[in-house]
Amino acid sequence: MIELAILGILKESDLHGYELKKHLRKVLGPLSNISFGSLYPALARLEREGAVTIVESGHDAAPPMPMTGSLTGEAAAFRSRRRPTRGPRNRKVYGITPAGEARLVELMADPADDERSFGMKLAFFRWCDRPTRLRLLERRRASLLDRLEETRKAVAARDQDDPYVRALMEHDTESTMNDIAWIGRLIARETGDEGLDKETTGGHR
Amino acid sequence: MIELAILGILKESDLHGYELKKHLRKVLGPLSNISFGSLYPALARLEREGAVTIVESGHDAAPPMPMTGSLTGEAAAFRSRRRPTRGPRNRKVYGITPAGEARLVELMADPADDERSFGMKLAFFRWCDRPTRLRLLERRRASLLDRLEETRKAVAARDQDDPYVRALMEHDTESTMNDIAWIGRLIARETGDEGLDKETTGGHR
DNA sequence: GGCCCAATATATCGGGGTGATATATCGAAC
């Protein structure tokens, strides 16, 4: 779900690919370290679909200066002719379109539940309403409970128990329980705020 | 590192693809749910490389019954002629070769460190010596410490703090610390046993 | 007995992700 990440970031501000990757790294941190090999094709795909547009293209285009004289256009055209789409500082700044915003909403509702997908969706929770947030949280909790169950069954059914495999499974159980408790807290915060506008819901550590 | 998983499982016993997937699921649990779309190509690759061999092929070969009469061989040959390599119960039982065991050792030493790779290696720790185990554990700990550092910097540097992104990062920090503590315990267990052959190292909970 | 269905079993395909690599410029250090 790299498209979700791109649209979520672009909804905040227009960026070009390189910046986008940096922002992504800052927001999602070690979760989902997107590579250029997937970023650029994804941007091309989204542009083809009309979810994003090139807001600003060409060489050394600065936001606070829309015009710099008649020479600029000519020079840009010349360079464009010389090197069609390649070259440095030939950056393409992308912006999200209304269609892209719709696609973002659609992608947020996607049932995918794995660590990465969930982390991404959570990072962009501010873009969706409380019912959707709760639905995603509940679904994640259900998945984690399934996982817990499965691992526990595997631990119980294990006759030949290798100590390392056992350690792995016990740690997995522990981690999953932590995750479930965390999701529980997020759900509580979400439902607890209902009807309250002031932050009197508790200091929370 | 699907090849590591395959060789690690095959080192225990000869299996065909379908069984292999089931065993893999049992040993690695929710970590690394290998799909057939990667399993069969990987088996073909390993066979080409000479890391595994087909031990037993054909139709309805059962371990406790080596012979069922002269008809069996003829019927099998006939069916073989009719459908070259496809069909049901036309299962191919794979076994690991000496070259495969060497490859397994090599793959265990691989520096890859992510959740999946590390989990797999840990699951097959019984196949390597203590120095290697310690090296892998130390490396994993170093990676987790890096991750912790990075996430903490991101949290500190964050001016515009979205509550969800913050929750994500705080939970990531917490989980990573748990993982580090766990690795620490594994290392302690590994070094604590050093010089002791009897299991007097402590009841361990 | 005959029929359907689930499980067994192998294989391929499209789509997409990753890491490596190529290309090209800018700014700064030396």
Next chain:
DNA sequence: GTTCGATATATCACCCCGATATATTGGGCC
């Protein structure tokens, strides 16, 4: 003035996943 690292985009081979195709065995069911 040139080397070097960061900026910037793009492509490539390789691999993984989910879906799908195909085929048989065995068990339930009437």
